[in-house]
Amino acid sequence: xxxxxxxxxxxxxxxxxxxxxxxxxxxxxxxxxxxxxxxxxxxxxxxxxxxxxxxxxxxxxxxxxxxxxxxxxxxxxxxxxxxxxxxxxxxxxxxxxxxxxxxxxxxxxxxxxxxxxxxxxxxxxxxxxxxxxxxxxxxxxxxxxxxxxxxxxxxxxxxxxxxxxxxxxxxxxxxxxxxxxxxxxxxxxxxxxxxxxxxxxxxxxxxxxxxxxxxxxxxxxxxxxxxxxxxxxxxxxxxxxxxxxxxxxxxxxxxxxxxxxxxxxxxxxxxxxxxxxxxxxxxxxxxxxxxxxxxxxxxxxxxxxxxxxxxxxxxxxxxxxxxxxxxxxxxxxxxxxxxxxxxxxxxxxxxxxxxxxxxxxxxxxxxxxxxxxxxxxxxxxxxxxxxxxxxxxxxxxxxxxxxxxxxxxxxxxxxxxxxxxxxxxxxxxxxxxxxx
Amino acid sequence: xxxxxxxxxxxxxxxxxxxxxxxxxxxxxxxxxxxxxxxxxxxxxxxxxxxxxxxxxxxxxxxxxxxxxxxxxxxxxxxxxxxxxxxxxxxxxxxxxxxxxxxxxxxxxxxxxxxxxxxxxxxxxxxxxxxxxxxxxxxxxxxxxxxxxxxxxxxxxxxxxxxxxxxxxxxxxxxxxxxxxxxxxxxxxxxxxxxxxxxxxxxxxxxxxxxxxxxxxxxxxxxxxxxxxxxxxxxxxxxxxxxxxxxxxxxxxxxxxxxxxxxxxxxxxxxxxxxxxxxxxxxxxxxxxxxxxxxxxxxxxxxxxxxxxxxxxxxxxxxxxxxxxxxxxxxxxxxxxxxxxxxxxxxxxxxxxxxxxxxxxxxxxxxxxxxxxxxxxxxxxxxxxxxxxxxxxxxxxxxxxxxxxxxxxxxxxxxxxxxxxxxxxxxxxxxxxxxxxxxxxxxxx
Numbered sequence: 001x002x003x004x005x006x007x008x009x010x011x012x013x014x015x016x017x018x019x020x021x022x023x024x025x026x027x028x029x030x031x032x033x034x035x036x037x038x039x040x041x042x043x044x045x046x047x048x049x050x051x052x053x054x055x056x057x058x059x060x061x062x063x064x065x066x067x068x069x070x071x072x073x074x075x076x077x078x079x080x081x082x083x084x085x086x087x088x089x090x091x092x093x094x095x096x097x098x099x100x101x102x103x104x105x106x107x108x109x110x111x112x113x114x115x116x117x118x119x120x121x122x123x124x125x126x127x128x129x130x131x132x133x134x135x136x137x138x139x140x141x142x143x144x145x146x147x148x149x150x151x152x153x154x155x156x157x158x159x160x161x162x163x164x165x166x167x168x169x170x171x172x173x174x175x176x177x178x179x180x181x182x183x184x185x186x187x188x189x190x191x192x193x194x195x196x197x198x199x200x201x202x203x204x205x206x207x208x209x210x211x212x213x214x215x216x217x218x219x220x221x222x223x224x225x226x227x228x229x230x231x232x233x234x235x236x237x238x239x240x241x242x243x244x245x246x247x248x249x250x251x252x253x254x255x256x257x258x259x260x261x262x263x264x265x266x267x268x269x270x271x272x273x274x275x276x277x278x279x280x281x282x283x284x285x286x287x288x289x290x291x292x293x294x295x296x297x298x299x300x301x302x303x304x305x306x307x308x309x310x311x312x313x314x315x316x317x318x319x320x321x322x323x324x325x326x327x328x329x330x331x332x333x334x335x336x337x338x339x340x341x342x343x344x345x346x347x348x349x350x351x352x353x354x355x356x357x358x359x360x361x362x363x364x365x366x367x368x369x370x371x372x373x374x375x376x377x378x379x380x381x382x383x384x385x386x387x388x389x390x391x392x393x394x395x396x397x398x399x400x401x402x403x404x405x406x407x408x409x410x411x412x413x414x415x416x417x418x419x420x421x422x423x424x425x426x427x428x429x430x431x432x433x434x435x436x
Numbered sequence: 437x438x439x440x441x442x443x444x445x446x447x448x449x450x451x452x453x454x455x456x457x458x459x460x461x462x463x464x465x466x467x468x469x470x471x472x473x474x475x476x477x478x479x480x481x482x483x484x485x486x487x488x489x490x491x492x493x494x495x496x497x498x499x500x501x502x503x504x505x506x507x508x509x510x511x512x513x514x515x516x517x518x519x520x521x522x523x524x525x526x527x528x529x530x531x532x533x534x535x536x537x538x539x540x541x542x543x544x545x546x547x548x549x550x551x552x553x554x555x556x557x558x559x560x561x562x563x564x565x566x567x568x569x570x571x572x573x574x575x576x577x578x579x580x581x582x583x584x585x586x587x588x589x590x591x592x593x594x595x596x597x598x599x600x601x602x603x604x605x606x607x608x609x610x611x612x613x614x615x616x617x618x619x620x621x622x623x624x625x626x627x628x629x630x631x632x633x634x635x636x637x638x639x640x641x642x643x644x645x646x647x648x649x650x651x652x653x654x655x656x657x658x659x660x661x662x663x664x665x666x667x668x669x670x671x672x673x674x675x676x677x678x679x680x681x682x683x684x685x686x687x688x689x690x691x692x693x694x695x696x697x698x699x700x701x702x703x704x705x706x707x708x709x710x711x712x713x714x715x716x717x718x719x720x721x722x723x724x725x726x727x728x729x730x731x732x733x734x735x736x737x738x739x740x741x742x743x744x745x746x747x748x749x750x751x752x753x754x755x756x757x758x759x760x761x762x763x764x765x766x767x768x769x770x771x772x773x774x775x776x777x778x779x780x781x782x783x784x785x786x787x788x789x790x791x792x793x794x795x796x797x798x799x800x801x802x803x804x805x806x807x808x809x810x811x812x813x814x815x816x817x818x819x820x821x822x823x824x825x826x827x828x829x830x831x832x833x834x835x836x837x838x839x840x841x842x843x844x845x846x847x848x849x850x851x852x853x854x855x856x857x858x859x860x861x862x863x864x865x866x867x868x869x870x871x872x873x874x875x876x877x878x879x880x881x
Contacts, residue, residue, distance in 0.1 A: 021481075021482060021483070040481075042481065043816060043819055043820055044816060045816055045817060045820075047820075083736060083746075084736060084737055084742070084746060087735065087736035087737045088737050088802075088806065091737060091806040091807075091809070091810060092806050092809065094809050094810045094812070094813030094814075111817065113813060113816065140745065140746075140749070143752050143775060143776065144752055144753065146776075147702050147752050147753070147773065150701040150702055151701045151702050152701075153701060154699050154700065154701035155701075156594060254699075255698060255699070256593075256594050256699060257589055257593045257594060258586070258589035258590060258593060258594045260594075289526070289530050289535075290514070290523065290526040290527075290530070291523075291526065291527055291530050296523075299583055300522075300523060300579070301579070302579065302582075303578070303579035303580065303581070303582025303583045303586070304582070304586070305583070305586050306583055306584075306586045306587035306589075306590050307590070326586070326589070326590050326594070327586060328585075328586060328589055358527075358530070358531050361530075361531050361532070361533060362530045362531065362533055363533075364533060365532055365533010365534065365551075365552060366533050366534070366535065367533075368482070368483070368484070368552070369482075369484055369533070369534070369535070369550060369551075369552070371482060372482055372484065372821075372823075373820045373821050374820050375820070
């Protein structure tokens, strides 16, 4: 065993991580719209990712759910086509469009063959600029949204998310479900959807990533065709919000065999000098791999769960340090107690030199593995713009990880981790746990 | 059944029929002397490889009374071997910047790592080691059994849709192991022990029961050299049993499952029919069923959506799906979520009427043409995801199909006629179906 382990260590030490082999170009259209492009002409198709910042957080007061419903209707009829006509047209071009919304963005993912470039762009242009919002379509999609809300109201994971969000963010858009409530969705009118459309799909909040068989000139023309006639700007974004999280437990009674616990405390922004130190800290603590302390302590040693993880929820308008675990009702108390101890331990003592080295090797080695396919890369390009990075980041990111010292992580652990303020929302029938 | 997945709620229910075509990516296959089959899918766009080892052993190969042992063993393969400490396998993968996991299905168990291309040999060294050399302790068994029980809690016990689906499969298969959940029945999982795990391991884990699939930035020669060095020395198991399974009798009565649960938010109807899978050298019926599932339930333009969501407005959601990759007879399924105010009985009647209407209306030629166009296009899109192609080979070759079958599949799909589809639709016999209703305890039926 020793011989083998030594050989492995050598292998790890001499192997340098592969580099992300993507060449990002920045493109500005004749009409002045910016985008990021990775040309990849080996396959005859293009993946396009478009995000409008703000998303459902731009819902107008009293109209919760309008942006979500509007986004759901973009593919349900536009221009000269009704819902089924639009779907048949996309099928006949073998193209695919998907539209979705979140508290951060309204996003559009498109994929089309080079040979069908013009027709696909024309179709997508109508979906973005000329949605019909016909009453029968509104009613059909509204029923789907309400059905989804009913579903989420019985799902322990969704109940936990909603409870935590309400506690932490109150009246801020981050504090409520962005699909709205049954009542708010039922009250939405066509005018509300038109207003949501003109508020969210605006030129100065759009971020674009394109990957595939397309040149900068073609992309420039595409951008003007797709987005050129949208309004220049929209209403102000909601303000940043500091999460209100105090230490304790909130139990939401729900009759199910396994309790779901969502936990969290205040977080750290992506622009913070200690952000990468926090990323490494989280990787060691509960970053999702089997090696994390939480997986080792809660799952591997004690068999208390199938999965436990923590994550930096560093978002556009708020930052939290979150985690999740699920254990049967008679064992969730023990799982929470182990997690609390680990939180305390990391806050007091940080991580070890060896843990930091392993986390760095993992993060730097895994980074280039992410760039595996046109659509994935297009998504990464938009994600980078979303948090204000520059294209050069793909080449400097691993250096930023490498530069973090043990001292940096210990400092970040001390400043960030606040065991006394860690709050658990538990949904289920947890034995021996009460709200406190 | 992934060993660990963060979000794993009802993917099977809502996924469209899996992308159907194979790409023309460069695929090479060969056999090692000890019976290990090897497939290499080349793609040099990124310096990355995926190394997958597929065993032709899944939950349907388990002995009676030990349901879940195939999946339990999958978890236990991450424990110690003669050379590695418990957990070291994943640690080494992570320390090399890679990601690893495993999954179990009815007909296969697969282990994979995704790493930088120059770490392939290290992955093979470790994977070959754990094919024969695991060393389990009583403590491993006790702790990991708790983990799989929590996994079942998370995936199934906490999820009425999953419990409902389990009952439908059990009702569908009277005489075949596909009626038993992959993760196992809870009462049997609780009794799984070291002997159960080791006897499954010793019977099925040998090179002549595996398919090695390596995809990415690698050549067939490199794979052959490394595979011969690391897997080649492992002797074949001469006593590997043939995969003979009991067959379903002809179904003479319709079956009905009524599942009530207070956690149900949205009542719905699920319909299952026993139908043929893709058979080696004879995939035509499966191809027709595959396209039929698209025609009936493949989204906004499908027949069921047209009839039930747009025209009659009796449903909020409809879908149909069929996946032909299976060792034995599989199922064709449909789901209809009735609109508000529409009862389950009315929803079921509407579904059956729509199917009768389809048999009279026949296949819409334009719709068929659009579906075939998409199949052809998916061959291009598929090349962007070489690991997806690797998955198709792995699952097909452990489900009774050959490399030739996989490569012939796009053309067989393309050759399906309207007549073939209507003939396949005749297989969906009402009297040989299972119909399930999922509803709240007080819900009316």
